[in-house]
Amino acid sequence: MTTFESLGLEADLLQSLETIGFVTPTPIQEKAIPVLLQGTKDFVGLAQTGTGKTAAFGLPLLQLINKEQRSPQALVICPTRELCLQISADLERFSPAKKKVHVAAVYGGTSITQQIQQLRKGVHIVVATPGRLIDLIERKAIHLENIHYVVLDEADEMLNMGFKDDIEFILKETINRHSMWLFSATMPPEIRQVSKRYMDKPVEIAVGKVNSTNVNIDHQYFLTQHVNRYETLKRIIDFNPGIYGIIFTRTKADAQHITEQLIREGYDIDALHGDLTQAQRDKVMARFREKSLQLLIATDVAARGIDVQGITHVINYELPEDTEVYTHRSGRTGRAGRSGVSISIVTPKELYRLRQIEKLVNTRFSRMDIPSGKDVCRKQFFYFIERLLSADISSGEYEAYLPALREKFADMEKEEILQRVAALEFDRFLRYYENAADLNIRAQEREPRGTREKTIGRRSAGNYQRLFVNLGTKDGFYKASFLQFILDMSGLDKSVLGRIDMKEMNSWIEIEPQAAKKMIRALDGKNYRGRKIRMNDADSGGGRGKGRRSA
Incomplete structure (x- = not known):
């Protein structure tokens, strides 16, 4: 050895x-x-x-x-x-x-x-x-x-x-x-x-094959319709009551919206995305590391560099646009020799991308059935029973309360007591899943032509507004310093930005449409080293051609 x-x-x-x-x-x-x-x-x-x-x-x-x-x-x-x-x-x-x-x-x-x-x-x-x-x-x-x-x-x-x-x-x-x-x-x-x-x-x-994934990770996927993606996520979480994991979304809008929904429904969860200040981000990560949070929802950008031990599951709410990003997502679990599970929620139209990822990481993914309502209730019930049986009763002075408890339950059979305990713990699950629909896509099912994804806050990867600015490498900028400059000036977070294309005299910035006006207001007309900054929509004149030089 x-x-x-x-x-x-x-x-x-x-x-x-x-x-x-x-x-x-x-x-x-x-x-x-x-x-x-x-x-x-x-x-x-x-x-x-x-x-x-x-x-x-x-x-x-x-x-x-x-x-x-x-x-x-x-x-x-x-x-x-x-x-x-x-x-x-x-x-x-x-x-x-x-x-x-x-x-x-x-x-x-x-x-x-x-x-x-x-x-x-x-x-x-x-x-x-x-x-x-x-x-x-x-x-x-x-x-x-x-x-x-x-x-x-x-x-x-x-x-x-x-x-x-x-x-x-x-x-x-x-x-x-x-x-x-x-x-x-x-x-x-x-x-x-x-x-x-x-x-x-x-x-x-x-070490291992290039682009291959950790052998300690079990790669699974659940196939469902677009409209059932969120409900599928809930089923997966509820079917794994001891889960401690990260849920990945493509956009911060998805991350925030899903977090709000799950919090309203009683889950210990928070989001990590680009709108958080550093202090807020540190607070969320501290709670997650302490396991005060059971789940963390994050975008790929926000989650970069996270290293938390003991993560049992990674859930891809959506597959990443870049197939190589999957390696980094799944690598958050199965660390230091432990086993982990990487789960992807996939629609029929995304199966081709799933196959691309399988080839990239040289691993075959297992298709799993989305648990039924009865499956979830059964799993939760036995998880509760295990916790009940393994509860530590050695440190508390419970004996002092036993006479009162015996008197209270004197006329009640053991079976009735157990039923009441189960009702307190499982009433929410039983009512929610009583008439739960089957979310699995069967072989005979086909998605209607032209069906569009209705995921919360979704936008296409290319749906950025493009801004022109008359600053470039001649002004002493490198990409990192230029990025820091425009973010400091505008007060925006880098997660709203796409690609930045810098030339000697000019630069082009991809930015989410809702943030574009704020950046233009913050920079256009200001001075940098004695030169007036000109920033505008690149596709509505002023900076349309990449070869155009600023004055």
Whole structure:
């Protein structure tokens, strides 16, 4: 059996791992650590979320850096605030007590002044999101000339989020790096391009098949009509009374609306979407981690970087537009060797996309019958009985109440008492599911031609309004800094934005129609570095042609 000691880690690190209970390395750790400890080889590691990638690159970093030199020597770039905080916390946890390594997490949505002060005190490793890191570079608050090791974690996620230009800018700043380590769950062509351009004959290791899903995850789907999607979701939740999971929707409107409906019906649930402030987001995530919430509803953008242990189910209320996103969704469950279930609610018109996902992840999905009302009631009943039988009665002073209870129930048979207990617990379910319809699509059923999806708040992926603005790379912007600028000016959240196309003199912004007017009012006519900003609807004149230059 392979041990951490056999991988070449120092005694201090081994002691830290023993303290936190790490015994046997995971496959990605076993294969990556000996290579990375050399410190001079570029590396590409392909492994799914939850396979121990942070320790795979974190432990070599902690061993390689010079603890006596209090300046940034290693840089870890990741897509989201949550992942940034998680990685920095893990590195602090792995760090030996005697030779403490100082780690700084820098990310947007919080005070940049405090982060600058932390950097000035001296740190060994910087964990950063691309946008905030570029902001710090441009303010000359961080210098990367002593960075020897660069890690790109969740590289495919960063490219999906449009950070390609920002990553390339950052890599050009790390001119003295000894090696670059790239970790990703999938291997799209963009990752290959970054590898070819910035890496020298990288060692490539894949744990499992590329784009394959975690073998501990059971992939299921439920086939139903459009109009029954929400009711199917409720059946799935009720049929799994011990569920602790994430429900994914495509839009924040869906996430919010479904959350409101489920809360009204008594479920412990909340939403995570782009309209939340950072404080609200942190509060929701704290409640979810504490299991005060049984379910979290989230959009793909809002859920990026979430790492919560013990999630039993992921439910795809709708399949993602981008099939590769499914890998990231399903990877929220079945982590650290545990089993999990990934469920997709699918309509007949979406079966083709389901088949595409099956090919991508090289896994056959199991079609499941939507539970009947009787099935749900039976499952809930036996779940309650198990809880009743396993209830801990050792700590309370229940004996003091027994005489009163015996007197109260003296004239009642045991069967009647049990029936009354069951009625209190199950009256809502029994009444709701008494005449429940069959939501399954049978072989003979066909959907009417021209049926349109009636999902709450749904809009097509291409239904953005396009804005023109006479600002571009010549004004000193990179994509991340430009994104931050227009969001700061407008007070909008980035979830309302689609693609941003930047040119030298001009830029084009895709934005949800309901937010377009607010952005135009916030920017049009304002001044930037002595130049008047002009912003308008790109498709109604003023910025129609991509080749048109601003005045």
